[in-house]
Amino acid sequence: MPLIITDEEISGHAILAAAGDLDLTTAPQLTSAAVRLIETGTRDIIVDASRLEFCDSSGLSALLRIVGHLGPQGGRLAIVNPHPIVLRVLQLCGLDEAVLIADTVPSAILEFAGAR
Numbered sequence: 001m002p003l004i005i006t007d008e009e010i011s012g013h014a015i016l017a018a019a020g021d022l023d024l025t026t027a028p029q030l031t032s033a034a035v036r037l038i039e040t041g042t043r044d045i046i047v048d049a050s051r052l053e054f055c056d057s058s059g060l061s062a063l064l065r066i067v068g069h070l071g072p073q074g075g076r077l078a079i080v081n082p083h084p085i086v087l088r089v090l091q092l093c094g095l096d097e098a099v100l101i102a103d104t105v106p107s108a109i110l111e112f113a114g115a116r
Helices: 026-039 058-071 086-092 105-115
Strands: 004-009 014-023 042-053 075-080 100-102
Touching: 004 026, 014 026, 014 058, 014 105, 026 042, 026 058, 042 058, 042 086, 042 105, 058 075, 075 105, 100 105
Parallel strands: 014 042, 042 075, 075 100
Antiparallel strands: 004 014
C-alpha cells in the first residue's frame, strides 16, 4: 500500500499525517517531508499516525532519522494515535522513549508547550 503524507500547521507545530504503509519503499517520503520542514525552521513535528497501517524497520529508521535532524535544533518528534500494532513495534524497539507518543494532536501540542 502506498504512503500518503499531508502536512499542515497548527499552533506553530508542523503536522505530518501519514496514511498507508511506512516501509522500505515509502520511508524516504516521510523523511524527506520532515527534512523539508526542518530546513525551513520547524522545530517540532507531530506525525499523525492514526491512518498508518504498517511500519517495518525502514519506517522506524525514518523516524529515528527525523529525531536526529530535529535534535541539533532542539526540536522534538511526536507520534499521534498509532495503530496498536504500530505502537507495539515502537515500544519493542524503544522508540517510545525517544519520541512523545500522544493520543491526539492537541494533546501532543500541549505536551510540547509544557516541556518548553
